[in-house]
Amino acid sequence: MANQKVNVVIVGAGAGGGVVAKELSTAGMSVVLFERGSWISYDDHTDDELLSERNPVLGNSCGPDDQRNRRVNVHFDGSSHIVLPSEGDYNNISACVGSGTVTYGALAWRYMREDFKMRSTYGDVPGSTLEDWPISYEDLEPFYEKAEWEIGVSGNDSQNLFAPPRKKLQPMPPFTHNKEATILKEAALRLGYHPFSLPMLRNSIPYGGRPACYRMRTCIGYACPVGAKAGTHNTVIPVALKSGNCELRTNCVVSEIIVDDRGKIIGLTYFDQDNNRKTQLADIIVLSASAIETARLLLNSKSGFFPNGIGNENDWVGRNLQGHAYPHAFGLFEDEIYDDFGPGSSVGICDFNHHNPGIVGGGYLANSFIRMPYSFSGVRPPGEKLWGKEHKVFQRENFKRMAEVHGPFQEIPNFHQRVDVDPKVKDFWGIPVARLSGKTHDENIPGCTFMADKAELWLKEAGAVKTWKGLGIADGVSAGQHQAGTCRMGNDPRSSVTDKFGRVHSTPNLFVADGSLHVTNGGFNPALTIMALGFRIGGYIASEWNKGNRFK
Amino acid sequence: MDLPDKLSRRRFMRLAALSAGGIYLFSRCAGPTAEWRFFTSSEARLMDALADQIIPPDEWPGGGESGVTNFIDKQLTGPFLRFQSEYRKGLKGIQDSSETLYHQRFENLNWKEQTSFLELMEAGKMNEPVWADGFDLKFFGLIRDHSMQSYYGSSRHGGNRDNISYKMLKLDYPFIVGQNRYKS
Ligand SMILES: Cc1cc2nc3c(=O)[nH]c(=O)nc-3n(C[C@H](O)[C@H](O)[C@H](O)COP(=O)(O)OP(=O)(O)OC[C@H]3O[C@@H](n4cnc5c(N)ncnc54)[C@H](O)[C@@H]3O)c2cc1C
Numbered sequence A: 001m002a003n004q005k006v007n008v009v010i011v012g013a014g015a016g017g018g019v020v021a022k023e024l025s026t027a028g029m030s031v032v033l034f035e036r037g038s039w040i041s042y043d044d045h046t047d048d049e050l051l052s053e054r055n056p057v058l059g060n061s062c063g064p065d066d067q068r069n070r071r072v073n074v075h076f077d078g079s080s081h082i083v084l085p086s087e088g089d090y091n092n093i094s095a096c097v098g099s100g101t102v103t104y105g106a107l108a109w110r111y112m113r114e115d116f117k118m119r120s121t122y123g124d125v126p127g128s129t130l131e132d133w134p135i136s137y138e139d140l141e142p143f144y145e146k147a148e149w150e151i152g153v154s155g156n157d158s159q160n161l162f163a164p165p166r167k168k169l170q171p172m173p174p175f176t177h178n179k180e181a182t183i184l185k186e187a188a189l190r191l192g193y194h195p196f197s198l199p200m201l202r203n204s205i206p207y208g209g210r211p212a213c214y215r216m217r218t219c220i221g222y223a224c225p226v227g228a229k230a231g232t233h234n235t236v237i238p239v240a241l242k243s244g245n246c247e248l249r250t251n252c253v254v255s256e257i258i259v260d261d262r263g264k265i266i267g268l269t270y271f272d273q274d275n276n277r278k279t280q281l282a283d284i285i286v287l288s289a290s291a292i293e294t295a296r297l298l299l300n301s302k303s304g305f306f307p308n309g310i311g312n313e314n315d316w317v318g319r320n321l322q323g324h325a326y327p328h329a330f331g332l333f334e335d336e337i338y339d340d341f342g343p344g345s346s347v348g349i350c351d352f353n354h355h356n357p358g359i360v361g362g363g364y365l366a367n368s369f370i371r372m373p374y375s376f377s378g379v380r381p382p383g384e385k386l387w388g389k390e391h392k393v394f395q396r397e398n399f400k401r402m403a404e405v406h407g408p409f410q411e412i413p414n415f416h417q418r419v420d421v422d423p424k425v426k427d428f429w430g431i432p433v434a435r436l437s438g439k440t441h442d443e444n445i446p447g448c449t450f451m452a453d454k455a456e457l458w459l460k461e462a463g464a465v466k467t468w469k470g471l472g473i474a475d476g477v478s479a480g481q482h483q484a485g486t487c488r489m490g491n492d493p494r495s496s497v498t499d500k501f502g503r504v505h506s507t508p509n510l511f512v513a514d515g516s517l518h519v520t521n522g523g524f525n526p527a528l529t530i531m532a533l534g535f536r537i538g539g540y541i542a543s544e545w546n547k548g549n550r551f552k
Numbered sequence B: 001m002d003l004p005d006k007l008s009r010r011r012f013m014r015l016a017a018l019s020a021g022g023i024y025l026f027s028r029c030a031g032p033t034a035e036w037r038f039f040t041s042s043e044a045r046l047m048d049a050l051a052d053q054i055i056p057p058d059e060w061p062g063g064g065e066s067g068v069t070n071f072i073d074k075q076l077t078g079p080f081l082r083f084q085s086e087y088r089k090g091l092k093g094i095q096d097s098s099e100t101l102y103h104q105r106f107e108n109l110n111w112k113e114q115t116s117f118l119e120l121m122e123a124g125k126m127n128e129p130v131w132a133d134g135f136d137l138k139f140f141g142l143i144r145d146h147s148m149q150s151y152y153g154s155s156r157h158g159g160n161r162d163n164i165s166y167k168m169l170k171l172d173y174p175f176i177v178g179q180n181r182y183k184s
């Protein structure tokens, strides 16, 4: 039986797509939400480090699977190779209802005012695509607030001197610190920094009908066993489903956006759970498949009207790909600082997000999440043995004596780091796969050097007896779990893919609502910003629709 | 390797995994005649020796006793399917080079000889043609990573027998009822 036409189809039930589905369906629009993965719960993989979204050596716990999915990675010397989802340079987020929001660390940041005005703040950086967003922090502020209250954030931004102005505090109190974070907090104060408890999409107290966090060792990379971590899968998506207007189609892989004989977008094709190719017609399409997959879908949607893919008239789809570098330092302490009070990351500073001498941008610094034993086995000071007796002794003597301070560094984006589609390699369904190429801008090197120095200084002040550090800049393409920027927003169609409401410039009824929209990616984890954009775009579409605008 | 036997063993292991929560029952009583999923018994003996070098026995069990060979064997017929040919080629390469250098099988070398052999591999300094194009370094890295995964990763996958590494690191595991943060 053919599918009935609906008002909206959304591709991807992750951070952006889940929010849009809720906004549209509760406003009365009929919605089909497509997700290539399925529902995932803690019981599927429990605390298994080797099958987690942090360390997927035996596979991604939340997909996609190694059997049916591929990408191609082009190295800087021009050579290329096929990568599997369980390999690091696949640059995976997840493939399940909620996507990364099921297993994320749940850091819940608002970008700062400067993050929306990078070009005005720092001027032209040669060889970069550094630009201002077409919207300001003030434009997004009400939607950050919606995300914080509807999905649920713990924190108290009044303790963060550098936080941008807000109307309402986060709905839950901030988390308390464990032993390591307490030591680091005191050290930060001694250094004259301004430490605070990090905002989290985790319940510090019962909220939204879900219990408070149990403070486990595992959190980032794992689904939450009790639902204390708030993702779109246990907040906005259930609301959407309850509205009666939203149908969630899991295990359905969208392959192409289709146009009619006049070039108007009318729907999409997909492979259902039995791998049958089907069509779904709709008045409006919203792409929320993540920065890499949204670009891939647009580029794979070629027709006489869109010979280079939809929205790609000016060759911007897939360009401007960015993630975050992670400058870091490790410190060993004389005494044990580990008290098994998880999940770790809780003390941070925003002293170095902006206005650092001689540096474009910056980022926050914080203690990192608890490192599980296998992952710890790969962390050693330079020159230390990586196997044998010495390595084993190091492991047991230092597992509870090590802290790491790190932070996402706002990458200076460029035109050549990009997603396109591979001319030969296809996935299980026969869809051309994403090909990643390019590398980060050299301007990131001094910035990350600066940040790693600050991280090391902080650890030393906290009493670390041995420290070492790294820039955390990717060898090749940088995208990863914080991938963004491939369909950037802008007022000028010649240098952007969508307008300031996420609508693809060259089409009236096609929107993007995910990390692809980010013009720049802040010195922060991106999820709350993606959710806020989802509220803004979803709200815009719904209010226009209800005023009679059919986006024709 | 006869097939019906293999199948019934597999089925039994699945049952054992369900009833006892793990499959170590097997690796523990695995003698030289034990049947592996991928390894030959002589490869498995070599793997045990390599695993002990990577994670040597001391007050705490070494890689061999902890089930590294079982873990890798199991993964090689699952997520590590793509490494099968590297293991077949690499393990043979190690035995051949050991015969060339010491006229003995690797597992019969003394501890120091084994260690310096592996240090040569790690440094990419093996001479035999099989190790061309950095295969020595690459294969050593593979064994090292997979051994660490086995020893320090979740015991569900056939390594880290009795959660030995968590005990060594003094990490409560599994969580104790009453302090159990995993179940509400
Ligand atoms: C382990 C981990 C830790 C993280 N920690 C943090 C953190 O602490 N704070 C933070 O802010 N961010 C964090 N992130 C990042 C965050 O999860 C992502 O930034 C966010 O999920 C991206 O949102 P998105 O909407 O762009 O894409 P996603 O959330 O990835 O959603 C895309 C969805 O589309 C689906 N999809 C893709 N292609 C198709 C197709 N063709 N057909 C159908 N469905 C499709 C995917 O399966 C996926 O579900 C973390 C991520 C991970 C994995």
Ligand code: SF4
Pocket: A202, A203, A212, A213, A214, A215, A216, A217, A218, A219, A220, A222, A223, A224, A225, A226, A227, A228, A229, A342, A343
């Ligand atoms: S640490 Fe808290 S939020 Fe994280 S998985 Fe455990 S209970 Fe859930």
